[in-house]
Amino acid sequence: MAAAQKLYPRGTVKRIVKAHSNRSVSKNADILIFLDYMLFMQELMREASIQSRKSGEKNISANTVRKVTEKTLRKFQG
């Protein structure tokens, strides 16, 4: 897996969420948020790869990602 020495910058994630929500984030909640983000990325890339495969592209193109983004975001609406 991606068990590099650092998976993600915790401070940054915290700041992002804090900025968007105007609320402070408790000490370890950012881990879960990032977990959710990983799930989102997984879903996004899955959808994108499916989409690109359907359209016969070899690589995932930016347009494919853009097409799939809204669908995936809607799936991740709480």
Place this chain on the structure above:
Amino acid sequence: MSTSTPNARGRRSPFGTATPSGETTLTGLQRLPIHTRYPLTPSRLVTATTPGTQRSASRYTPRPRGVGAPATPHVIRARQQRAANTPGRDRRRSGRVQRETTFDILRNLGKALAPVSQPIRSSPQEKPEPIEEPIDEFEQLDNEPEIERPRLSLPIQESEEEGDEVSPEMNPPRMSLAFAEEDMDMTYRSVEYPRDASVRDRDRLSMMSRATGRISGDFDETRLESDDADETGIVGEDDEAEDTMMSGGDFDRGGETEDLGRFHFDLNFPSPAAAPLEYPADEDMNDMEGFELSTAEQPQAPSDDDDDDVGGDFGFGLEFPPAASPSESPGIVGGGLRDEAIPAQRKQKKISRHGIPVPNLPAGVVKKLATRFARSGAGSRAKINKATLAAIEQASSWYFEQASQDLAAYSKHAGRKTIDESDVTTLLRRQRHINKTTTVFSLAQKHLPKELQQDMRLSMPP
């Protein structure tokens, strides 16, 4: 068996029949007296003699023990007690015995009813004729609903559409698409769409408007798709921020509906082919239309560029203006909304709706995740170029915006000032990532490295 029959005929017939069974004396006690004491009758004899009734080698196996036939109930009782002392054998035997008793009883019954059973056999012989007819009817019935089913539940059509991949973005198909896919989550979610549609659309609109503000740099790529040049983007960025924003918004909206545009284009492609001679005239006409439309709505530099590009390709000349005009109106609306979000337009330092600058997730992290999941999806091809990465980053920033707004709502509802672990758990649950079978911890175990898992566990009550 032959030995048993004379016994059965004799006075002590019950025990006599029981004797060959040896250890099955228990059954003999339980069953045989009832059966046999009445029937010293020929029917009983028949049952006794027939090998089927006394089926089971078990009756023979105990022979060595049962050689001395237990003549009296006392002896039988003693045998039972002894058997009880050796539970293993008893268990084994009792199991067999019980099985056999039921079988035997049924079998005896069957034998007793044997004469009656013959007419029963004959009845099925009569039946086959009627059976054949029902079979045909059933087949017909089966055929009919099977034909109708696909019509009722759209998934098959949907799958066809997937195969065609013509209009992937239409909303109603998405529901059935979710059904077509295996995930239950998706179906639930998609079923729930209509309920929140109004609220969500509102949110989405605002998000899109802000988002378009943010993408403004990205629309170059969108336009590349439609053979439009990058000039607009460059010009816009260089000239005036406001106008660029407008045009950017327009093209992003166009990017949303771009597929529709292409769709039309594909459909109407035959039409220019049908009239190839008039083709130049058509082109001019279309150019003129394009000019009229766009100039009417937007007498600005970017629109001119647009028309030039349109003129270059007659296919788009045919279909692009109608596709673009509806997309322009929301663009203008977005422009109206964008006045609020204007501070958010700078690319490096985005500012949230609360006026707090939002940092970007480092591109390296995003790319790492993207490659990882792309690879897991599809073999070795894990190339992600710059444009794709930009799109993914955009998506993830939207995601964070959406997620943190949800989280804020949850924590506010709980009367807290901080976003707690429980809020995120709620979010995960509402996203159907957590359910009866999956817990946060199992998810974390799947995706997170150990240190983070540890931190998470520490902070969360089990």
